[in-house]
Amino acid sequence: MSAESISTIAIIGGGVSGCLVAVQLLREARAPLRILLFERMTDVGRGVAYGTENREHLLNVPAARMSALPDEPGHFLRWAAGRAGEEGYPATVTAADFLPRWIFGEYIRAVLAEARGGAAPGVELEQIKGDVTDLETEAGGVRLRCGDGRSFGADRVVLALGNLPGEYPIKRPLPVYHSQRYVHVPWHPGALAGIPPGADVLIVGAGLTAVDMVLQLQEAGHQGVVHALSRRGLRPQVHEQHAAYPDFFVEEPPPATILKLWRRVRAEVRKAGGSGIDWRPVLDALRPRTPAIWGALSWEERARFMRHVRPFWEAHRHRLAPTVAKKIEIRRAAGKLRFYAGRLDSLIETPDGVEAKFRERGTTRKQILHVAKVINCTGPRSDYSKYQHPLLVNLLARGLIDHDPLALGLNALPDGTVLGYRSGPVGWLFTLGVSLKGVLWECSAVPEIRDQAQRLARRLLV
Ligand SMILES: Cc1cc2nc3c(=O)[nH]c(=O)nc-3n(C[C@H](O)[C@H](O)[C@H](O)COP(=O)(O)OP(=O)(O)OC[C@H]3O[C@@H](n4cnc5c(N)ncnc54)[C@H](O)[C@@H]3O)c2cc1C
Incomplete structure (x- = not known):
């Protein structure tokens, strides 16, 4: 078979979604196939969620439910248990454990390496470190262009772009957003550097990202008060172990409202x-x-x-691991963590920090906090039409993508077929993971991604 006649599938994004599509293609392809996996970061398999090196950042799903492979439910558990006691791994691993997230990144890389080793002859994976900035149709296929000028041909393309950075906590341009006192993306290495140990901090948001930041500050020896502000003051509930409950919708049609x-x-x-x-x-x-x-x-x-x-x-x-919930509660009870429900009105940089003014929920009362740093933990967003990355800007301009009617993600069919701007299937463009939020709602965690990846790979191989 000539190189030109070998089908090429390009996957943009080497997080869990992109890696698991690659894994399934490697496992299932029987005819020669070229798989190009593009990732702009150094490592594949990690993304935002599993790129953290902080050992306090735990999975929010027990080990038994984190398998990367739909046909082998206990795969992650067995893999991690096989490493128990090794450098950095816990001494024992059980089904109910919430393991550090970096371990899951290692696991995804191991699953990818194994699939690569076991692929049929002629089925090959090429990992490309690069930021894909544009897609253009050309005779007989598609051309992917990277920010550094390289370009690659493919027949079909999978968008596995994952989590986009969060919204600004106040949706208007503010000078403080350009200050060292404001952290927009808390996952950037060194994002929490330079906070004096005794200084107060404001976290905007009270979900799982906020919890990660509290733990990270604590681990770094932070002694000041952490103020966590969210619109409703709701906090993640805690996981508990219970027997499974029966599927109570099995006999009835889904409600219409x-x-x-x-x-x-x-x-x-x-x-x-x-x-x-x-x-x-x-x-x-x-x-x-x-x-x-x-x-x-x-x-x-x-x-x-x-x-x-x-x-x-x-x-x-989205619940907390019990050990994490306990640490949060200890800090709250000590007065070092305070939760508020309210709407942030202003963030103004002052000579020694930031003045944050918010209105308490359900009242007209204003509160003012003086903090050394403001950390944006409003969570990743999925509105692809607002994120100004060249790839998305170019795809929108070419009419190759559109957001769904609620702008929760991309307009697509439930199987991941991408729909063009106010039109039908593009034909060669597919997606999975968080981009399908508008279409599937529950789509962005590993138990869903592994199934989507398998279905999409089978579809791509037909
Ligand atoms: C903090 C956090 C913790 C989580 N914890 C859990 C958990 O415990 N259990 C669970 O099941 N789920 C968890 N999730 C959900 C998580 O979204 C999924 O598990 C999974 O990580 C999503 O993977 P992804 O590949 O879709 O997206 P991402 O992890 O965001 O990966 C997308 C990748 O695409 C790359 N990329 C994007 N655009 C381009 C481009 N143009 N060119 C090249 N590369 C590009 C990015 O660099 C990134 O590496 C968590 C999410 C977050 C944010």
């Missing part, structure tokens, strides 16, 4: 509670059904969910 869905779920939680069963397994039973339930809602109903239910859903769905 958010109100009906809300009532149905509340009724089930009450029923379970009557038998001494916790709400957690009831919500978890919804998870495999979520794409179908979401798909049955109109865009108006999905918008209603975003307005009224999303904050509660996030706090109950």
